[in-house]
Amino acid sequence: MLFASYNFIVFISVLFIIYYIIPKKYQWVLLLLASYLFYFFAGPSYLIYIAATTISTYIAGRMIGNIAQSQARYLSEHKKELTRGEKRVYRDRQKSKMWRWLLACLLFNFGILAVVKYSNFVIANINHISKAVGGTGGFSFWNIALPMGISFYTFQTMGYIIDVYRGKYSPEKNIFKLALFVSFFPQLVQGPISRFDDLSQTLFKEHPFEYRNISFGLQRIVWGYFKKVVIADRIMVAVNTLIKDPETYQGAFALVGMLFYAFQLYADFTGGIDITIGIAEVLGIKVKENFDRPYFSKSIAEYWRRWHITMGTWFRDYLFYPLSTSKGMMKIYKFTRQHFNPYLGKRIPVYISTIIVWFTTGLWHGSSWNFIVWGLMNCFVIVISQELEPLYSWFHSKVRIGNTIGFRVFQVIRTVLLLSAIRMFDCYRDVPTTFRMFGSMFTVFNYRELFNGSMLNLGLSMADYGVLLLGLVILLTVSLVQRKGSVRAQLASRPHLIRYAIYYALLIAILIFGAYGVGYDSSQFIYNQF
Amino acid sequence: MNKKKFGLRVAAVCFLFIAIWLLQRLLMPKYVSAIVEGSLIEEYYREETSHDVIFVGDCEVYENISPIALWDNYGITSFIRGGAQQLIWQSYYLLEETFKYEKPEVAVFNILAMQYDEPQSEAYNRLNLDGMRMSKEKIKSINASMMEDEHLAEYLFPLLRYHSRWNELSWEDFKYIFNKDKISHNGYYMRVDIQPVKTIPKPKKLPSYEFGEKAWEYLNRMVELCKENDVQLVLIKAPSIYPHWYDEWDAQIKEYSEEHDLLYINLLQKADEVGIDYNTDTYNGGLHLNISGAEKVAVYLGNILKETYGLKDHRDEPELSSVWQEKSRFYNEMREKQLRELEEYGYLKSLGVEKRED
Known part of the structure; x- marks a missing residue:
């Protein structure tokens, strides 16, 4: 069931009504049923995967919790009898038991993710290498479907078990509540990747x-749909035309494709998250924000602090710091300190960790070299920026333009172009x-073709471009207004007439200008596939 | 919440619904000057008097039979609830719906639709379904007719289907936002132009000549429905030369009608008896008849219906007579208008017909 489908709108409308009719103590139970029903629609067999993750994490969590409890009890009961050394040995032994449970849980769940998401990628690479060295490369691909949202719920659940292991909070005793945390449907398909201690504060509560x-x-949901169906799904038509035929669309069209995709992804992903957070809000549940106006970032590093925040x-927390x-990294640190100069000795372990994190980030996004290279390119730009920081500082000390609006705008545009x-x-x-x-952007000089009507061959009419332009202007305006705080709160203080005029205009814009229904291909959210 | 605030919110919601309804009216195709077939189904609801005969079926009914000629010659009141490529389940549900409004003496079904066992096209679905009033029959008909990429919601709220027409709106969409002129004559789509039969397309070989299960199921249901409502069901095959009516199909219908004691009239076989001249009585080379042909069919069919079912001549009933006089006036007026147009332009410009190059 796609978010941008009639079925989903009916589904959430019915859910909202039942949610506030039933006794409040059963609200979370209803959400669990709704989440599993939602997941069932995606594919009944996928329920096995999510149930396996839930059950394995529950068992591991409870076992870790029991070990931690018995440790606390034992140490408290034998406080006086045990020496400090004996206590340490006991703690280490218990820690090791907990570690084994954690490791088993991580291996099991990341193992599922690896098998369903990466096995064919691995097979393709083995075949490629095999052919390169004269082999047949004949390993056949597995016919295995990728369960919806598996990357998201696996990461969310593994975050939970690591936190339990670290003693950040006690494990959830009620398996059904844990099941709801894992499967909470609005965030199942594309995040945000919530933390248990955040989400559980409101997820299991009674909501009047x-x-x-x-x-x-509702306002947030409508805004999300506006971004998705008016902007993202409309621009998608041109993006698909451009990227599916790279032989035809080079040079200027590659640039257009690059920029269009940046807008599409932004509208698609942030729109999806708006819908998620909006649904949760209607249910009285607080889900973490995942974006902080990322296209206003002045550097790639800042951008990654403001884009897909919960993934970052x-x-x-669960990869870079550990x-x-x-x-192992300490040993590398010692080694590099001994063999390189102090600066490099300090930086090399950081580089290694950063590269591993970005490699994994790329791999998380998709099982292809494209995503791996994408991750490493981000890493490269961030590391280079860090290393050039002294040069920037020197430049700014000589040329005092750092605080001018013009320079800030330049930084923002540069960052958007770079990330695009x-x-x-x-x-x-x-x-x-x-x-x-x-490369073709700099070698194929066909920029004049952008103005000879070729843009109308991309599947969009002049009217479509008009709607897009208007949509992007609205998007920009809202982002600018957001600098002063919540747009909805600011709207709420306006006179009824203005407020309702804006709500209705947005709703009607979706109904009329939305790229949905017969004649349009209904599109999944881009992040669904991750 | 105080009363004023509550009242404001209710007013705001009402305003929103009215705005959306207006937009829906604006964006829905009006089918006035082009693809007028889209207007046929809804015109039934304007009828103020009941009918002796209801026709259902595809273009072979709404283009080939003139209800005005039935009235003029026999005093039989009739209405054609036909639609472009109307599928048998659509005909069935239209009949079911019609029987809620009235109980005619006879229902006539053109059996060409038996050839289809699956939904065929969204566009034709729309022409047959959009005009129906909201009812459980309409919903059942939609469910039976939808193609894979269609959704019930888009029929219930046509704005969801037609929203993308915003950039092709014309003055007509604004002009007919609330009311449309009548374009049919009790469901009959009039054409006065002539295009004689020159060539007849060669019939395709079919993988199977058996009608499908779904088609039979709905024909059975139609028979039952008519029995339950004490309506005589008549099966006809209109005298359109193509799409080809295969002998194997004809045999199946004959056998079925005998089994169920139904009257089956193959007007194609009786074209000579009807008096059809395919040089003068068709406007598109034998696919559909023009007004001359439609009137001949009405005269022939009316006689059979009158004789077989003893349909009453209503021409001496003042109330009905005045209603049908008005219909005849409109019929003749349109005939004259089309003839004038033909004379002036050489083709029917007002119906969005393209000029023939022959």
């Missing part, structure tokens, strides 16, 4: 009917084609 929640939630923080402070260029790896069929298309 509150007009403000409903109103604000997940990698930071990796940077791991015993890197994103070309998302679009084209393979890495060489992507490089070729990027």
Whole structure:
């Protein structure tokens, strides 16, 4: 069931009504049923995967929790009898038991993810290598479907079990509540990747009917649909035309494709998250924000702090920090300190951790070299920017333009262009084609063709371009207004007439200008596939 | 929440619904000057008097039979609930719906639709379904007719289907937003132009000449429905030369009608008896008849219906007579108008017909 489908709108409408009719203590149970029903529609067999993740994580969590409890009890009961050394030995033993449970859980769940998402990628590479060395390369691909949202719910659930292991909070005792945390349907398909201690604060609570929640939630949903069906799904037509035929659309058209895809992805992903957060808000549940006006970032590093925030923080907290402070990295640190100068000795372990994180980030996005190269390119730009920081500082000390609006605008545009260029790896069929298309922007001088009517051959009419332009202007305006705080809160303080005129205009714009229904291909959210 | 605030919110919601309804009216195709077939189904609801005969079926009924000629010659009141490529389940549900409004003496079904066992096209579905009033019959008909990429919601709220017409709106969409002129004559689509039969397309070989299960199921249901409502069901095959009516199909219908004691009239076989001249009585080379042909069919069929079912001549009933006089006036007026147009332009410009190059 796609978010942008009639069935989904009926589904959530019915859910909203039942949610506020039934006794409040059963609200979370209803959400669990609704989430599993939603997942069932995606594919009944996928339920096995999500149930396996839930059950394995529940068992591991409970076992870790029991070990932690018995450790606390034992240490408290034998406080006086045990020496410090004995306590440490006992703690280490218990920690090791907990570690085994954690490891088993991580291996099992990341193993599922690896098998369903990456096995064919691995087979393709083995075949490729085999052919290169004169073999047959005849391993056949597995016919295995990728369960909806598996990357998201696996990461969310593994975050939970790691937190339990770290003693951040106690494991959830009620398996059904854990099942709801894992499967909460609005965020199942494309995040945000929530933390248990955040989400559980409101997910299992009783929620009375509150007009403000409903109103604000619905506004957010409508705004999300506007981005998705008016902008993203419309521009998608041109993007698909451009990227599916790289032989025809080079040079200026590669540039147009690059920029269009940047707009499409932004409208698609942020629109989807708006719908997610809006649905949760109507239900009285608070889901973390995933974006902070990312296209206003002045550097790629800043952009990654403002785009898909929950994924970034997940990698930071559960991969980068543990990796940077791991015993192995400490050994590398010692080695590099001994063999390189102090600066490099300090930086090399950071580079290694950063490269691993970005490699994994790329791999998380998709099982192809495109995504891996995409991740590494991000890494490259971030590392280079960090290394050139002294040069920037020197430049700014000489040329005092750092605080001018013009320079800030330049930084924003530069960042958008840079990240859009890197994103070309998302679009084209393979890495060489992507490089070729990027290169064509500077070697194929067909920029005049943009104004000779060729743009009307991309599947969009003049009217479509008009709608797109208007949509993007609205998007920009809203982003600018957001600098002063919540747009909805600002709207709520306006007179009824203005407020309702804006709500209705948005709703009617979706109904009329939305790229949906017969004649349009209904499009999944881009991040669904991750 | 105080009363004023509550009232404001209710008013705001009402305003929204009215705005959306207006937009829906605006964006729905009007089918006035082009693809007028889209207007046929809804014109039934304007009828103020009941009918002796209801016709259902595809273009072979709404283009080949003139209800005005039935009235003029026999005083039989009739209405054609036909639609372009109307599928048998659509005919069935139209009949079911019609029987809620009236109980005619006779229902006539053109059996060419038996050739289809699956939904065929969204565009034709729309021409047959959009005009129906909201009812459980309409929903059942939609469910039976939808293609894979169609959705019930788009029929219930046509704005969802036609929203993308915003950039092709014409003055006609604004002019007919609330009311449309009548374009049919009790469901009959009039054409006065002539295009004689020159060549007849060679019939295709079919993988199977058996009608499909779904088609039979709905024919059975139609028989049952008519029995339950005490309506005589008549099966006809209109005298259109093509699409080809295969002998194997004819045999199946004959056998079925004998089994169920139904009257089956193959007007194609009786074209000479009807008096059809394919040089003068068709406007598109034998696919459909023009007014001359449609009147001949009405005269022939009317006689059979009158004789077989004893249909009453209503011409001496003042109330009906005045209603049908008005219909005849409109009929003759349109005939004159089309003839004038033909004379002036050489083709029927007002119907969006393209000029023939022959």
